[in-house]
Amino acid sequence: MKSNLDDPPAIEAHELTKIYGRDNTEVVALRGVSVRVARGEVVALLGPSGAGKSTLLTAIGLINPPTTGRIAIGGVAVLNGPRPLVDLRAFRRRHLGFVFQKANLIPFLSARRNVQIALEINDVPARAARQRALELLDYLGVADRADHLPDELSGGQQQRVAVARALANQPSLILADEPTAALDSHRGRQVMELFRKVAHERGAGVLVVTHDHRSLDLFDRTLEMEDGRLHEPVRATSSSVPGQNPP
């Protein structure tokens, strides 16, 4: 699936600020950050610890609203400052997928059920959800581990299941927070390749917070944050998003 210039961007955030605490304990985590990620685009977000990467990711992920600024996802305005413009939980359910440093699989559910639950939350009937979960696991190369519990899977397999779960509801945006930090370089690269594959084949925008510079060639763009500010673009890497980045 290819993105089209007329498609609304996966993310469009304007002038986001985030201030924690107040008065003497006030910490500014985001300082007027604006970011745009197109559908089908894979963007890396780099920066030192405390730069505000995770704060930006959680703000865009609608779980930690900004103090000021506006966020639109897939062309839908969802936040104006801390004020939600839509039912955030329902919006996350339908349009967002998350992948974390740890796979964060539910320990008492099998790999298949971990993917299936994301579909059932979105009201997909159990039989169809099961079928789709198996297809996704197959797509990510872990179908043979479908009936295993998370603690019976390797770190790489767990992360693939987490990606399958993030993809389950065909989200317009996937947010990943250091998804390869717990993996060796080979497995880490495999996961990054997966994001690229998913973005380009399924047209989802992917924003990945990462410290792993070895896989930067797999991203369409790289953004860098420092002290709550975004520097963009640092450099363009590979791309397959038509009209946005050169091949």
Add this chain to the structure above:
Amino acid sequence: MTLAAHDIRHNLGRFALTAVGIGLLLMIVLGMSGIYRGMIDDALVVVDGIGADLWVVQRDTRGPFAEISRVPMNLEERVRAVPGVAGARSFVSHSIQREHRGEPQRITVQGLAWPDDKGEWLPLAAGRPLAQAHFEIIADESLGLTVGEVVPLGKDRYTVVGTTKGMVSSGGDGLAFFTVRDAQAVQFDLPGEAIRLERAARRARSGDSELGRLSPLLLDRAAQSAAGIPAIGPAMISAVLVKVAPGHDIARVAASIANWPDVSLHTAAGQRDLLLRGMIDKARRQLGLFRALLVVISTIIMALIIYTLTLDKVHDIALLKLMGARNGMIAGLILQQALLLGAIGYVIAYALGGWVFPRFPRRVLIAPADLWALAGVVVAISCVASLLGIWKAMRVEPNKVLS
């Protein structure tokens, strides 16, 4: 399989242990109901079974089950003369304590009006009703007596000719049915020396009186058996049981007898009421309070376990919220676990109770109504117990998944 069931399977050991604990508590709750029902059933077994419409007892007493009641034996003849009375029977009831096979044994002696009442109405487990006027008894199995066994009581030996099952007094002592005469013999038995001393005392008292000095024959009489002295009446009985003839108004017959100044009268319903309100009421309240406490304890334990299970899942709940799960789904997960815990506890209580209760020293009677009531209580306490866990789950923020 639901999310709750998956979680339980994952924490099977802890869940099973908790379910057993809850089951044991619920079994005690069920047992309390059963003990109460058993007490009522035991208390009413004679009143309901003996088939009397009216109980004539000593004036201002509440009848033989509540306190000592003594009426003369000839009261039976007086009652028979009342219009509308189809029959009257003497009834004796008192408790004794003897030793049986080296163990103390409490027996509630019941006297049946031979030959009108041979105990045919008793639910016999073995043997037969009384067939002769003396020296036969029908004993409850709880006394540990068997058909054919000979029991020495007082100066006589009684043969067990029949046994009943579950015939005990409100105090839990097994009932033994004698003829009235034998029951009185057991009640008023005196050692030979006591009799001799009493006769000597009578003779001395007579000798001191002018009548005794003037009538030497009277002095001889005073030293003989009490039964041969016209001035001394026969032994007293506990009550006279009245059967009203068909077609006659029980209230009118009762009103006639109630006018007599030496007796009080209770209907069968009144006798039941006296038993239940007088003797059982305190026990009922005590058992009820104990039951209520156990229900509260069960609820608290369930709530703590459900809360702990919820705390273990805070990260998973945050993840579910992050994925957009509705509150209903998360609350449902916790509620289902609480209900499942309650349901398994209920089944354990029922199964274990069925095995344990028959081994209790007193009867534990489980009525279907009690089972339904307990099921309702279990559903209620499961719901209440889940509230703490649900409250905790609702406060979990989705960004908790990042920590």
